[in-house]
Amino acid sequence: MKLLSSFILLLSALLSFNSHAEQKITKGNWDIHYIAFPSSFIQPEIAKQYQLQRSKYLAVINISVLDNKDNDKAQNAYVSGMAKNLLGQRTKLEFVKVTEGEATYYLAQLKYDNEEIYNFEIDVQQGNKTETIKFSQKFYVD
Incomplete structure (x- = not known):
């Protein structure tokens, strides 16, 4: 379980270093962290454990929501979203909640x-509160 957390943290650090920007958007009391990467980066045993398919043609989108007013406590939320390519083709993202100890991730x-x-448009909802983040990602087949 901690292996996935460590992997995602390491991957986030590497990708953030390469882009020279933290992949986080602050919306009110929430820090919404996001990352999208090829699923082939995930070790087979981790992919199996979290029912993720590994492929050089499949990405993993990882969203985490932290309360920036409460010691970065992970938030239980409903995460949904869409991805749109440059041709305008839309894909609905089906997020699955993963909880490891005090950490919570939403994966699609x-x-x-x-x-x-x-271009991604992700909605994070908790009760009557909904926040939307937008970001773009270019993917490469490795």
């Missing part, structure tokens, strides 16, 4: 082609 998968760019 997305098919892509080499050098395909997707």
Whole structure:
């Protein structure tokens, strides 16, 4: 369980270093962290444990929601979203909640082609409160 947390943390650090920007958007009391990466980066045993399919044509989208006013406590929320490529083709993202100790992640998968760019629009809902984040990602087939 902690292996996935460690893997995602390491991957986030590596990708953030490469992009020179933290992949986080602050909305009110929430820090919404996001990352999208090829599922082939995940070790087979971790993919199996979390029912993720590994492929050089599949991405993993990882969202975590932390309360920035309460010691970055993980938030229980409903996460939904859409991905749209540059041709305007939309894909609904089906997020699955993963909880490991005090950490909570929301994971979805997305098919892509080499050098395909997707624009993401992710909604995070908790009770009557809904926040939306938007980001883009270019994917490469490794």
